[in-house]
Amino acid sequence: MCKKLAMLGVAMLFLQSSSAWMPEERLRRSALDAGGEAPERPPLHEGFLLSGRLLISTVFCFVGFFETRRVLGGHLHNPPDGHDVLWPKLIQLVLVIPFTLGYKTTLVTELLALSMVLEAMTEWPFWGEMYHDMPAMFHALHAKDHFATNVAVAGGLFLLQEDPGKYTLDAWMKKKD
Numbered sequence: 001m002c003k004k005l006a007m008l009g010v011a012m013l014f015l016q017s018s019s020a021w022m023p024e025e026r027l028r029r030s031a032l033d034a035g036g037e038a039p040e041r042p043p044l045h046e047g048f049l050l051s052g053r054l055l056i057s058t059v060f061c062f063v064g065f066f067e068t069r070r071v072l073g074g075h076l077h078n079p080p081d082g083h084d085v086l087w088p089k090l091i092q093l094v095l096v097i098p099f100t101l102g103y104k105t106t107l108v109t110e111l112l113a114l115s116m117v118l119e120a121m122t123e124w125p126f127w128g129e130m131y132h133d134m135p136a137m138f139h140a141l142h143a144k145d146h147f148a149t150n151v152a153v154a155g156g157l158f159l160l161q162e163d164p165g166k167y168t169l170d171a172w173m174k175k176k177d
Contacts, residue, residue: 002062003149009055010156016048017159041166049165056156057100059149060112064093081139082123082146091115102168106161113157120150 068089076084092115098108126144164170 002059003145005055006059006153006156007149009052009058010152010159012048012055013052013156013159016045016052017162046165046167049160049163050167052156053102053160053164053168054100056153056160057096059153060092060096060099063089064096068093082119082143085119085123088115088119088123102164102170105164105168105170109157109161109164113154113161116150116154116157120147120154124150 067083068086071084071086071089092112095108095112095115098104099112124143124147126140126147
């Protein structure tokens with residue numbers, strides 16, 4: 001369920017980043033073309049940024065807290081797979097709070113995206129699975145799902161890095177200055 005919520009968050013960030021379909025964005029672009037001051041971003045845009053960030057954070061919260069506790073408790077999968085690797089879970093555990101709050105957004109999203117891509121490439125190599133028997137085929141499909149989710153969430157993180165919105169700790173601190 002957390003993966004699906006994270007993917008919904010990525011979709012919201014994608015919609016916000018390709019927002020030419022929104023009338024407010026067309027008005028803003030025409031104001032910029034006329035040399036005027038850009039108006040404040042509409043609440044719908046800010047809501048998409050906030051919702052996308054919070055939905056993506058659900059996967060990091062789940063993996064960071066529950067999966068780390070499971071692995072540290074010795075409850076491993078049989079046969080072992082990418083679920084049992086601790087290093088991505090620890091990175092996500094450390095970065096989930098600043099990510100959720102929107103603190104040091106550029107650095108935090110870069111680190112999370114890098115960890116997601118590295119985990120996808122090293123722990124979920126679906127292309128190396130054996131397809132000659134049924135259990136390996138099912139595991140390859142499972143690994144492919146995790147790989148695709150990791151890469152998609154990393155893409156969403158890069159979208160968020162560009163413009164995290166006004167509902168972040170970074171924006172609040174900047175406003176106070």
